Structures are given as structure tokens and as C-alpha cells.
Amino acid sequence: MLLASSLTWGIPLNPESESQAKDYLEQLEPEYSLKCNEQMEKRWAYITNVTAENEQASVEAANAFLAYQGTVQSTIKEKFPDWNSFTDPTIKREFKFLAMKGPGDMKPEEVQEMNKLVTQMETAYSAAQVCEYGSSPPDCKLLSLDPDIIEKLRSVKDFNELAYYWNAWHDKVSELVSTKDYSRFIQLQNTFAKANNYSDMGEFWAASYDNGKADFSAHTFQKEMLGLWGQLKPYYNKLHAYVRMKLRKTSSYADKIKKYGYLPANIMGNMWAQEWTSLEGSTKPYPNAPSLDATGAMIKEGYTVDKMFQVADEFFSGMGLLPMTDTFKEKSLKVKPTDRSVVCHASAEDMCKGKGSTDFRIKMCTSVNQDDLVIVHHEMGHIEYFMQYTDQPIIFRDGANPGFHEAIGDCMALSVTTPKHLQCTLKLDLGYSSLCDQTASTKADVTEADINFLYYMALQKFPLFPFAISMDSWRWGVFDGSIPEAEYNKKWWEIRQDNQGIVPPLERNLASSGLDAAAKYHISANVEYIRYFISYVLQFQFYESLCIKAGEFNPDDPNSKPLYQCDFAGNTAAGDAFGNMLKLGFSKPWPEALQILTGKENIDISSILKYFKPLFDLIDRELQDNGEVVGFGREFEESVAKDYVSGFYEKEASRYCNLVSVAEFNYETNLLSDEAEQAAQDASREYAEFEMREFTANISQFDYKQFIDEDLKRQLS
Numbered sequence: 001m002l003l004a005s006s007l008t009w010g011i012p013l014n015p016e017s018e019s020q021a022k023d024y025l026e027q028l029e030p031e032y033s034l035k036c037n038e039q040m041e042k043r044w045a046y047i048t049n050v051t052a053e054n055e056q057a058s059v060e061a062a063n064a065f066l067a068y069q070g071t072v073q074s075t076i077k078e079k080f081p082d083w084n085s086f087t088d089p090t091i092k093r094e095f096k097f098l099a100m101k102g103p104g105d106m107k108p109e110e111v112q113e114m115n116k117l118v119t120q121m122e123t124a125y126s127a128a129q130v131c132e133y134g135s136s137p138p139d140c141k142l143l144s145l146d147p148d149i150i151e152k153l154r155s156v157k158d159f160n161e162l163a164y165y166w167n168a169w170h171d172k173v174s175e176l177v178s179t180k181d182y183s184r185f186i187q188l189q190n191t192f193a194k195a196n197n198y199s200d201m202g203e204f205w206a207a208s209y210d211n212g213k214a215d216f217s218a219h220t221f222q223k224e225m226l227g228l229w230g231q232l233k234p235y236y237n238k239l240h241a242y243v244r245m246k247l248r249k250t251s252s253y254a255d256k257i258k259k260y261g262y263l264p265a266n267i268m269g270n271m272w273a274q275e276w277t278s279l280e281g282s283t284k285p286y287p288n289a290p291s292l293d294a295t296g297a298m299i300k301e302g303y304t305v306d307k308m309f310q311v312a313d314e315f316f317s318g319m320g321l322l323p324m325t326d327t328f329k330e331k332s333l334k335v336k337p338t339d340r341s342v343v344c345h346a347s348a349e350d351m352c353k354g355k356g357s358t359d360f361r362i363k364m365c366t367s368v369n370q371d372d373l374v375i376v377h378h379e380m381g382h383i384e385y386f387m388q389y390t391d392q393p394i395i396f397r398d399g400a401n402p403g404f405h406e407a408i409g410d411c412m413a414l415s416v417t418t419p420k421h422l423q424c425t426l427k428l429d430l431g432y433s434s435l436c437d438q439t440a441s442t443k444a445d446v447t448e449a450d451i452n453f454l455y456y457m458a459l460q461k462f463p464l465f466p467f468a469i470s471m472d473s474w475r476w477g478v479f480d481g482s483i484p485e486a487e488y489n490k491k492w493w494e495i496r497q498d499n500q501g502i503v504p505p506l507e508r509n510l511a512s513s514g515l516d517a518a519a520k521y522h523i524s525a526n527v528e529y530i531r532y533f534i535s536y537v538l539q540f541q542f543y544e545s546l547c548i549k550a551g552e553f554n555p556d557d558p559n560s561k562p563l564y565q566c567d568f569a570g571n572t573a574a575g576d577a578f579g580n581m582l583k584l585g586f587s588k589p590w591p592e593a594l595q596i597l598t599g600k601e602n603i604d605i606s607s608i609l610k611y612f613k614p615l616f617d618l619i620d621r622e623l624q625d626n627g628e629v630v631g632f633g634r635e636f637e638e639s640v641a642k643d644y645v646s647g648f649y650e651k652e653a654s655r656y657c658n659l660v661s662v663a664e665f666n667y668e669t670n671l672l673s674d675e676a677e678q679a680a681q682d683a684s685r686e687y688a689e690f691e692m693r694e695f696t697a698n699i700s701q702f703d704y705k706q707f708i709d710e711d712l713k714r715q716l717s
Contacts, residue, residue: 018086024079025094025393028072029355032394036352039065044351046119047343047363048333055123062115069102090587097395097586100207104195114188117181118526124176125524126343130168133161145169145271146344147336147367154269154278154371157252163505166266170504174514177524182515183485186478189526193479202479205528209401212589222476225530228537229469229499231605234630235616236462240501241630242619243276243459246283259701260629260637262497266505272520273502274467276459277371284455285618289448290431292419292456295369297428305334305366308373311426312380315412319568319575322387324380325358336365345521346375348382350397360386374413374460381409389585398586400593403534403603408582410535411542419453421567446562446614454564454615461536461608466499468533473499474517475528492517501632538594540607545598546574555610563611638707644698645715652694656687 042061046054076083076099083095103111130149131140143149149165156162186201193204199218206218244263247253256264269278280293298308309324309332317323336344344365351359362379366372385408389397399405415421422428424436432449474495477483483491489508493516497503508516517523547553547566550573554560568574581597591601623630629640663683667676704716 018088018091021080021083021086021091021095022088024075025091028098029394032068032072033352033354035065035068036394037354040349040351044349044361044363047347048337050123050126050341050343055119059112059115059119062119063108063112066103066111066115067108070104073099073102073104093587094393094395100196100204101395102196103192104197106192106195110188110191114185114192117185117188121177121181121185121518121524121526122343122521125173125518125521126345127341128169128172128176130165130172133164144344146365150271151367153266153271159253159256159264159267159505162266163264166271166504167506169271170508170516170519171514173519173524174516177515177518179485179488179515182488182518185526190479200479200481202476205530208528209403209530209534210589211591225469225533226473228603228605229465229533232462232465232537232608233499235609235612236466237501237630237632238616238619238623239458239462240632241623241628243279243283245623245626245628247279250282252282258703259698260632260640261701261703262501262503262632264505265502268463268502270463272467273500274464275371275461276463277456280452280456280459284452285622286448286452289452290419292417292422292430292453293370294373294417294422294426294428294430295371297422297430298368298370298373301428303368305368308366308368308376309334309380312373312376312416315377315416315569316380316384318570319578320572321384321575321579324383325360325387327359328361328383331359332362332364334362334364334366345525346379348379348386350386352394354394355391357390358387370417374410374417377413377416378406378409381405381407381412384408385582385585388579388582389587392583392585392587396585396587400581400584400586400588400590401534402528402531403538404590404593406531406535407538407542410539411546414539414543415546415567415569417457418565418567419449420565421569425567425569450562450564451615451618454612457564458612458615463500464536465533466501467496468529468536470495470499471517471520471522472528472530472533475523489514489516498633534603537603537605537608540605540611541594541598541600541603542578544607544610546571546578549577550574562614563607564614634703634706634708637702638709638712641702641704641707641716642709642712645712649694649698652690656683656690659683660687 039061042054042058046058076095080095083092083099086092086095129142129144131137132143133152135141143152149169152165153162156165189201193199193201196204198204198207202222203218206221209221210216240263244257244259244261247263247267248257248259253264253267256267263273265273267279268276270276277293280291284291313324333342336342342365343363346362346364346366349361349363351357351361353359360383362376362383364372364375364379366376382405385399385405386397416426419430419432420435423430423432474483474492477491478488493504493508515523521527522529543566544553544555544563546568547563548555550566550568550571552561552566552568552571553563555563577597581593584593584596594603595601622628631637631640660680660683663676663680667673667680670676699716702716704713707713707716
């Protein structure tokens, strides 16, 4: 195996020679893979056995790999300074991104500090535990986030117990990951970015989404993402309003939610309110129609974790895609060990064994439920991508952009979680047995069961959009300095309230030295998150294209069955099309990869809107029929209050007041009339009932103390 020094001096001093550059890349490949593997082996040992010793070894290996990448950067700079003038676009692309993969001229001690800090934050997150509700240290039962607290948030309905777990987790991680440490880490991240000729780490991250166009920049990329969110936000807000309306009718939360207000973060069934599927049972449009949640049926059918991995593997291989390798089956960690601490956050790992590798692994603390069945497909999608591009040069052994990598398995899961697939292929009894006899691909009436299915999927998908854009909007501001350290917590909640429409169950100490953002793994572990935002759009674009290729959907035929009913399981034409895109890895700008599968070069939301159209048609009708207003936030609420007071309330209150005045005048001018006396009493009673009715239904629903308009506040108080 060649050493770094031989790579540096073994290439003749001819920086303009593309043939020399090609030779260099060929010599580099096996050594780069070896150094990457050494780092990955130490990381795997750490994330599957969190000890101080393994943590230190992982940090040292990360430092060594970054140092090695630095030698590659130096070689490129010294031997091939004019690589940007190469005519071969593939060689040019390899050099462009190899030149980014390293610390540049960052000081070694700063690199070491940076890696130590991020590993400490990840360890703190993974090792954090809180006391079980109703108990206190030192004798309490300690619960980890995954799976203990996650399961509590899904299943418990008591508001106070949920508030306890939500607050306890945020308090614990915020205690372990201080704002001071995180701020120092951000400084080091920006130093790393500047050492690679980027203004800050936000700009460095954006380079992974370079579309190959001359006008690409971090600014245009971030603007594009915010634009996509602007298109999706009206639909999220409708779902938010619908769930808010439904939850106000439940006995558990009726007194916790206001008609025009935010939703409490602790009751959404997820620590970060990024998916709401646990609310489906109490809020679904048709309570008596079948539900999609297959967890009960999986348990009834005796599903195990191994069975979940097996059906996912069979789904990929059934389409003619690559089956999981023997090494994958032997070395993956599928369940949480009882004898040691692990990083339970699910991940897929490419062990960097070089071209033709078969060593790919999943690390996951799997439970038998539908959410984890989806996650298994998601993580296996990463593995499939790894295997498909394994023969690419190492710098191209990556997704077309990070969002592609996240979308692969989720696209497959869209097919797996159709009612027909769950009922008829996986043999899970969900009450959809009539679908198993249907072979027609023609349009049918939208059923109540269809709407419930789409509702479940909307609860799974749409809440991610505002959370993901909030998370990295916050980090973009932290990186570029527009969000100073003193405002980390304050801005974190302002952005999330504006986008997600949620609030903590109890007021947070925004001036504390802790960091609420660190309660999310991807903050503590420093994983950019816009990839998930992109993937949740891309997966529907991929899905529609595969459905068309499988003959399961025809967008030009009004009589085609709807997109949401498509199941392309076992269709090799769809598998071949998917594989052709996956094989490219990172070798081409992502719009070219997207076009190969979808015929489009742009990320757009048309597919997701086609998929959910029947649901949002129903939501629009129900919100209107129930007098619900879509939106949240002070400006929205104050605007609604002004319109209400100056419009409906003024008109109706004046009418009732007039009726009372007339009735009282008639009685006062005819005191002997029992009829006039009764009419006056009836008018006063009806006016009082109107006031009470409006106070309960509307006035009490406004959080008017936050309003700016003092006259409006007095009118409502």
C-alpha cells in the first residue's frame, strides 16, 4: 500500500498534465479507502459501545483521517494547482471535491479540539437519561431517549406526564451541552470552512448541493430552500389547523389548546414535533374506518426485528435491486444491547473498504412497530445506494446530494406502506382485505379508508418540513453570526414557533447557559439537516416516476388510479430505472441524476400535492364547515381578533343590544303587560347567552395579552 509520502513524490512535477492527474487519482484510491476505513472502524466501535476509551479512539482516528486528507489537499495544491483548467470533466470534478475534503491550513490543535467537542456532544446526547415520571433520584428508574422516552411520547396521553418527559429531556441535554461549548465548536467549524475558502460552515455545507450551474451559491441555495418551504407552508398550516381543531375536541387536551393558538410540543407524539402519527387515532377524519397504523397487526402476526429487516431486504431484491450482503447481516446492530451503551439514533454506515466493498452496516435500536418498519426501509435505502455506487472512485461514493441519500429508502417505504401492500403482501390484517382481490389500475371513488390512510401519511410527512427548515435556518444564522451566542435559545424557539406553530409545555429559560437545540441528535452530532427537507420532496418525485415506469400510475389519464395507491413491489422495470440513477453516486451534478429518473432537473412539490390532493380537499371543506381559521402566531391572532371584534361580534352584539333596548323600552312604557315583561327578560337572557357563547367559543381563545393594539386588548379583557 502506498504511503502519503510516496503519493506526494511519486508524481512528476508537471501540474498541467491530465494524464499525471489521472495516474495520481488511481494511486490515491486504495490508500484513501484504507485511511477512511481505519477511521470508520474506530467510529463503529464507539457508536456500538459508548465508553470513554472508545470515544477517545474515535476522536484520534477522526483526527488522523483529517490529517491524511490534509496531505491530499497539499499534494493537489502543490502538484496540480491548475486542476480547474482540466478538460476531462470527471477528473476535474474529482479534484474539486477532493480539495474540499480536509482541514486545509487549519491548525492541528484546532482540528483536534473540534473533533473532541463534537464527539463529547454526541456522547452526552447518547448517554443522557432522565428519571421515570413520578420518581426522583437517587433511586429512580432511569430512562433513555431511545426507545424509552420515545415510546412514552407515543403512547402516554396525560398532559402533565408528557410535559415532564419533554422538559426533563431538554433540561438534561441542555445541562450536558452548554451554549459556551457549542459556540466554541461553531467557531472551529467556521475556521475549518475558511481554511477551505468558504466564508462559514453554512456555505461549506451548501457546496454538497452544487447544481453545476454558474450562478450557484450558498445564498441562492438557501433562498431556494426557503422558497420551497413557502410553497409547502400553506398545506402544513391547514394540517396544523385541522389537528388543532380535532385535539380541542378530545378530553385529554381540550383545555390545553386555543382555537387560534400554537400546539403544545409535548403532546405531538415526537420529541421535536417532526412527525405526528401517534395522534392519528384521536384525530383521524373517519373514526370508524380502518386505520393505517400496522403496529398492532405486526405484533399479532409475531413480527420480530429480524422479520422487519427481512421484508425490507425482500422489497429491494424483489425489484431487481441488490440484496443485502452477508457482511451486512453479520455485523449490523439491530437491537439495543442490554450490556452496554450505544448511540441508538439509527444510521447506515459505509465502512470504506474500497471499490467492490460488501461491508455496509446498519446501527439501530429497533422496536416492532410501523414507524420502525419505515425507518428500516429508510436505512436500508442508504445501504442500497452504497452498494450501487461501490465501483465509483471514492470521492464519488456518495449521494448525488445528501437529500438523495435520505430519499431512497423513504421512496420505497411509500410503496410498502400502501394499505394494499401491508394487507396483501405483508399479510397484516388492517381491515383492507377487499383490496387483495382488486387488480384494476383504474380510478375508483375515494373511500373513508383512503382518507384515513392519507391523513396518517400526512401526519408522518408534513411536520418534518417546518422542523427541518427551522433547524438549519437557525444554524445558517449561527454560522454567519446573525444569531449571536446570547440569543441561541431565544432564536431557536422564535424560528420554530414561526414555522412549526408549536410551543414548549412550560416556559423555557431562554437566557440559560444550556442549549435546547442540542436536544436534537443532528445538532449535537453536527449533521446538516436540510437534507431531510429535500428528501421529503424528492421521495415523492422518485415515487411518482417509479409508479409511472411500473404502470401503476398515469398522470395524463384522468381514469388512472390515484398516485397514493401505487405499489411497485416486485417491478423490475422500476428497479432498473432506480438502479441506473443510484449507480451514478456523486459522479454527476445532482440535476443530471434527477433527470435520469424523473425527466426533470428541479426539485418541485407537484408530486407531493398530487399524492395528498384528496386529503386537502377534505380538510378545506371541514375547516370551512367548522368555522376554523388557518394560521398561528401573534400577528395572525391579532388580525383575526380585529376582524372578529369589528365584524361579527360588533354586528351581533349591536343586534342583541338593540333587541334588549327595544324590549326594555316596550316594558317600561307598559309595565302592566306580562307579555312585555317576558319579552324583556327573554331579550336580556339571549344577550347574556350570546356573550357567554362568544366568550367560550372565541374571546377566551385569543391570547390577547400579547397583542400590541391596546384598544383591542381592552375590548377583549
